[in-house]
Amino acid sequence: MSYGRMHRKEDARFIRGRGNYTDDVRLPGMLYGAILRSPHAHARIVSIDTSAAEAHPKVKAVITGQTLAGLNLAWMPTLSNDTQAVLATDKVRFQGQEVAFVVAEDAYSARDALELIDVEYEPLDAVIDARKALDPGAPVIRDDLEGRTGNHIFDWEAGDRARTEAVFEQAEVTVAQDMIYPRVHPAPLETCGALADFDKVTGKLTVWCPTQAPHAHRTLYAMVAGLPEHKIRVISPDIGGGFGGKVGIYPGYICAIVGSIVTGRPVKWMEDRSENLMSTAFARDYHMRGEIAATRDGKIQGIRVKVLADHGAFNGTAQPTKFPAGFFHVFSGSYDIETAHCEVTGVYTNKAPGGVAYACSFRVTEAVYLVERMVDVLAAELGMDPAELRMRNLLKPEQFPYTSPTGWEYDSGDYPKALRLALDMAGYDKLRAEQADKRARGELMGIGVSFFTEAVGAGPRKHMDILGLGMADGAELRVHPTGKAVLRVSCQSQGQGHETTFAQIVGHELGIPADDVEVVHGDTDQTPFGLGTYGSRSTPVSGAAAAIVARKVRDRAKIVAAAMLEASADDLEWADGRWSVVGDPSTGKSLAEIALGAHSNLELPDGVEGHLDAVTVYNPPNLTYPFGAYICVVDVDPGTGQVKVRRFVAVDDCGVRINPMIVEGQIHGGLADGVGMALMQVMAFDEDGNHLGASFMDYLLPTSMECPSWELGETVTPSPTHPIGAKGVGESATVGSPAAVVNAVVDALGPYGVRHADMPLTPANVWRVVHGDPFRTDLAIP
């Protein structure tokens, strides 16, 4: 079930090097910005001397926190209703924090001038390990907040504590496991940056910026800077990958805007890779203790988890307001579990802000990892095969729609079918036999299974907003007289291929070729309001809007067709992309014919306007719940601890696939993320708060050599709430795959009695785990 494997419209420009990314945009008279950053994780600013930098012949302006304070812009609100320093005034609170902004005539001179700024710091003790953030006497990071005496941000819980406790007390078997989902970074290959152009004459501010949420940015700029919103235009041109890291507003964007206002010229600022890794939104950093209660024969009865969430120096996580831990409370996963309870405590540390980024679906990633690791821990305890244990506990098709113990309403699914398909594709029984043979020879081979349920497409406006902005998306569809159409949407592709898939949706609804539909996005002056592309919400929300607005056009076309055919609209039927009189296909009018009619002198019924254009706002009734079954096969070298991912089987069900080619591409990318996070990606810090992963030499991303050839399978269970039955898929594989890899490695290490190992499973980590002496992967290796 799909709309076809159409080649992407976007590709024509990209393969010719004619993409238009933010750093490709040049304006006459453009100046260049660079940011001076803190070398310390926690320090008081004693003084900042910018005189030498200002004297540099090519420097046009040096902006500090004091400059911004004069404009009431030294601090900005975060997406979690906290505040964040744009440029530090009192203290620096993480290594890499923004301290000063230089504007110069060229990028090289701007960099040179940074070296001429003299900042005197008084270093302070830093809080690096989240587990020490709440210790009595811990340094108070946010002393800027009135009345703040510690580093506690929030406590949050979901589920039924009493019932869960009761189940655990009576359970035949309980298992518990501590685990870290370490701090990682989405690291899109294009870094963040902005080109700001404030026109003093018209009062119009234009900002080019690789944002996943252009409309949200525009509204926030209006709120933060007090600029009239109609005088702000945010243009998000081609984006070189986002993965959640390009949702928020970073201090550099504000600096570029202020730089343009101060100098009267366009100012471009692009961060370098180290700045990107050190200061923009990280992901995860969840310290979790999971527990499962079950019967001895493997029926899971209860699950609970306590989380310590490291939010960094400013609480800047991007998620719907009601949910400070995002959608983590979907952690009962894909299983029929009587009761569940979770508690999350958020703390400040002297690290960069963020937490929700990197294809995490608002922390479903952490939730899936937790439950899928816990199921394997239970399987080891019971001596059961982990696939069999999952099959035993998976929700059954007849249980949908299913209300989870923490209140989620899963829309649709056939979980056992997906798992069976994955097991068949992998040749699971044969793999287990091979593993037994290998073990007998002292070789280490592991087979890891994970099953995930995602919750994507935020979201019903009633429950979900970001800073008060409800998460509904608009769409506008214009049909020109010759039947060619322009769709305008609020979301913005970072590689997902919206120009193709959204055209396919409209083309399918209107019976016209997708090539006849132009998709306009990424420019707030050109598109209706909406919350943007993240949390796998484009297809569930904007994609639905595209279908609905096309149906509105089709309905209007029916009236026009009726006038053209001199028939009653009630007597028309839509078939093969034409409106025709019921029973007489020869009367059929195509959309192009109707469009011309709608723009002609044709007499229309009273009250019916001409033309075919339509607008809509789609407020999703529910999230969509894609799911899948993943199986990973690894070989581990016992002498060195090296892990080789040999195979990876991924069965995904994301409902109706609009363009299967694009869906598969999305899954491939997410699987590579899983291998990366499981085996190599981590941002660790030493005790002074020095970032130990601040370049691509130290923050390792998987290459073509670590990735196997992915083996994909699919089942299709349409979403009953989405107009075309589709579900989001952009993050499914990133969410589901890390647990499969870790489960495989832990499975391989079974002969050593290993039940858990934290990511990333580097050779050193695996070797230490085998020797019963694991180290904390989120700190400096001792």
Next chain:
Amino acid sequence: MQVPATFEYERANSVPHALELLERYGPEARVVAGGHSLIPMMKLRLAQPEALIDINDLADELGGIAVEGEELAIGAMVRHTELLESATATDLFPIFRDAERVIADPIVRNRGTVGGSLCQGDPSEDLSAVFAALRATAVIQGPGGTRTVPVREFHEGPYETAVQPNELLIQLRVPVAPGTGSAYEKVERRVGDWPVAAAGAVLRIEGGTIAQAGIGLTAVGAGHFCAPEAEAFLSGRAPDEEAFTQAGRIAAEHCEPHADQRGPADYKRHLAAELTRRALARAAGRI
């Protein structure tokens, strides 16, 4: 993007010209060939040379891989890809193929040079261990002519080599002897990463016993990238698994690895033993 501070740039058109430029600019000048170590350091402004002497035009003069008498001569400007693809070098010493395949990545290897790798003096550099295992000799040219330095004396400390500011490394010479096998074993966190640890082995067998063993180690704090105690242990012994295991143990004992994000010291020491053993066994199998 990070960019270097300003510097003067000169392109040398011959070795004497390069030496003349080095003389003229003095110790604050740096020679640049592939630039894949130096230029990133300059972008981070950890290196701020006043002048760069570009020797890429000396690729012919300082290039070439050839057997000359009892030695294999490798020009300092030989690029990694060229060494990797040189049948002359890799047939004689498969250790070059083993090592070059895992040095950086193919595109960096297109540009980076053998001489540059050695002159950078990075304590985790692969070829330093390879040439140490091979007991190669470095040929260095200066204002007074050429001199030779055994590679095992080439490195004087982290990022410090025997090449003086007014000198140029021009060639590596590797002794060739029949009955030799060689291999390189490396553990890296990911393809293209610097080694967590690596070991190279060169074995010459005569009459069923080890006539000479060469062991090179990198990233594990082995003095001069070699393991003389383990080599001495092997000398005269039968090339068997037991001897190799023991040699690995001895090599590891004499290392001084430091913990970093690639791994803790005990793990690196373990790898020194394990990889030495593996490299020796593989080298023996190639004779």
Next chain:
Amino acid sequence: MRITVSVNGQSYTRDVEPRLLLVHFLRDELSLTGTHWGCDTSNCGVCTVQLDGVPVKSCTVLAVMADGHEVTTVEGLERDGELDAVQKGFVECHGLQCGFCTPGMLLTAQALLDRHPDPDEAQIREAISGQLCRCTGYENIVRSIRWAAEAKS
């Protein structure tokens, strides 16, 4: 200093600072923005161009080092309105998503096929192992290059 570089068959003479990186020369001096940059440490490979037909990372080559040499960028792959086989392959096999790594991948792929017209999967994976892609998991890049090899033969 004054340099003359041949880029995509056309000769350009410019006065540049010695410290100017080749990637910035291409992007800022010649407005050939198809060549991107993604890191500062020559790890990501999105800045890959061909220097005298050999793929190099242009963030780690000085523009002055290219003086008198030939550079090919993504803009030079299409000849007389005809796309190169690797460009076609990437479209056919969905070898790109955000497009940011694509120019560098194309140049490496083309150079690979010039030297090895019939590479197997392992050779392709090794050839692109110095270039990161965050979108495709490499699968379709490998397939795209194989497609190009078959299309050429």
